[in-house]
Amino acid sequence: SAVISQKPSRDICQRGTSLTIQCQVDSQVTMMFWYRQQPGQSLTLIATANQGSEATYESGFVIDKFPISRPNLTFSTLTVSNMSPEDSSIYLCSVSGSQETQYFGPGTRLLVL
Amino acid sequence: QKEVEQDPGPLSVPEGAIVSLNCTYSNSAFQYFMWYRQYSRKGPELLMYTYSSGNKEDGRFTAQVDKSSKYISLFIRDSQPSDSATYLCAMSGLGGGADGLTFGKGTHLIIQP
Numbered sequence: 001s002a003v004i005s006q007k008p009s010r011d012i013c014q015r016g017t018s019l020t021i022q023c024q025v026d027s028q029v030t031m032m033f034w035y036r037q038q039p040g041q042s043l044t045l046i047a048t049a050n051q052g053s054e055a056t057y058e059s060g061f062v063i064d065k066f067p068i069s070r071p072n073l074t075f076s077t078l079t080v081s082n083m084s085p086e087d088s089s090i091y092l093c094s095v096s097g098s099q100e101t102q103y104f105g106p107g108t109r110l111l112v113l
Numbered sequence: 114q115k116e117v118e119q120d121p122g123p124l125s126v127p128e129g130a131i132v133s134l135n136c137t138y139s140n141s142a143f144q145y146f147m148w149y150r151q152y153s154r155k156g157p158e159l160l161m162y163t164y165s166s167g168n169k170e171d172g173r174f175t176a177q178v179d180k181s182s183k184y185i186s187l188f189i190r191d192s193q194p195s196d197s198a199t200y201l202c203a204m205s206g207l208g209g210g211a212d213g214l215t216f217g218k219g220t221h222l223i224i225q226p
Contacts, residue, residue: 001159031211042117043157043201045213058213092156096210100145100164102203104156 002027002095004105012111013083020079021108023093028073031096034066037107038089046091049076083112116140119202119217127225132189136202136217139183143204143215146178148187151199151219160200161187164209192224 003026013019023032034046047055047068055068070076080087088111094104119136126132134148145164149157161176163169163185169176175188185204189196199221203214 004156033213040121040218042115042218043203043214043216045215048213094214097159099209099211100162101147101159102210102214103159104149106156109154 010109029095123221125223145209149201
């Protein structure tokens with residue numbers, strides 16, 4: 001399985017600011033994904049990030065709010081822009097390990113005041 | 114109706130008991146079914162995956178999928194206190210791990226020593 005790291009592991013931010021979350025994988029992967037896990041809610045897919053192309057966003061998520069970069073096959077960033085307290089959540093990246101599997105990073109815990 | 118329903122619990126059982134965790138879903142396009150374990154303040158860890166209907170066993174864990182009923186289960190035999198965690202079911206269409214996953218809310222399991 002892939003080893004995935006995320007930075008920062010947690011942060012406390014002021015409303016109106018932006019935070020960029022990094023996801024690093026120890027091997028080259030084609031598909032990377034970003035999810036959000038809000039308290040009491042299911043993990044929800046934000047977007048799919050493929051290297052060399054624009055990210056594909058799910059309904060309810062827009063590029064202006066959650067810009068994503070995927071500069072190579074081992075790295076991606078997710079930015080949470082113009083934050084509000086409603087953005088307080090755990091943000092997770094994942095990678096496709098095989099036809100059947102997806103592996104997750106440890107998550108970034110974000111609190112917006 | 115949410116696409117994936119999962120009782121959030123908590124489910125508390127004594128050590129050594131057989132645990133049954135379940136999810137129901139509404140989207141008949143789902144073909145891949147996964148179970149993740151998530152400890153507090155950690156990312157989801159893939160436990161098992163199955164394709165289409167049937168059973169799969171791995172040590173103390175057995176996953177069952179009944180596509181006709183749109184019902185999946187995870188059984189844990191000889192449960193241990195270390196099994197205490199939140200268990201998430203997840204599923205996807207024909208793309209499998211190369212697609213975004215749809216999750217249940219997770220069941221919080223407590224194994225009492």
